[in-house]
Amino acid sequence: MLAKGEAKKLKLRRNQAGKWFAENLTEIAVESPKQVFALLEKAQKKRFTRGTDMNEGSSRSHLIVSLTTVEVEGSGKKKTLKSAKLNLVDLAGSERVK
Numbered sequence: 001m002l003a004k005g006e007a008k009k010l011k012l013r014r015n016q017a018g019k020w021f022a023e024n025l026t027e028i029a030v031e032s033p034k035q036v037f038a039l040l041e042k043a044q045k046k047r048f049t050r051g052t053d054m055n056e057g058s059s060r061s062h063l064i065v066s067l068t069t070v071e072v073e074g075s076g077k078k079k080t081l082k083s084a085k086l087n088l089v090d091l092a093g094s095e096r097v098k
Contacts (some may be wrong), residue, residue, distance in 0.1 A: 009024070010022040010023060010024065011023045013026075035068075036067070040065065041045045043063060043065070044063075045062070047063060052080075059080065060090070062091055062092050063088075063089070063090040064087065064088070064089050064090075065087070065088040065089075066085060066086070066087050067088070068083060068084070068085045068086075069083060069084050069085075070082070070083045082089070
């Protein structure tokens with residue numbers, strides 16, 4: 001989510017490792033599916049929508065959600081980390097039919 005009080009236009013940058021990131025976003029750690037769904041609902045409420053001929057509530061804003069899971073196995077010096085990342089993207093106005 002955009003940080004509180006930030007402009008809606010995001011600047012995309014590359015870090016020293018060459019990976020892309022968007023400035024001024026908030027990363028929030030969660031521990032349950034309930035917390036994930038609460039954040040998704042909060043983000044959905046911030047989206048701007050307007051009716052079109054094809055869709056009454058067409059979104060006029062993009063939504064990008066990145067979910068990263070991290071699992072720690074073992075203890076002490078024999079810890080193993082497993083991680084996965086899922087990116088969900090909803091593009092504004094993408095319901096156009098040709």
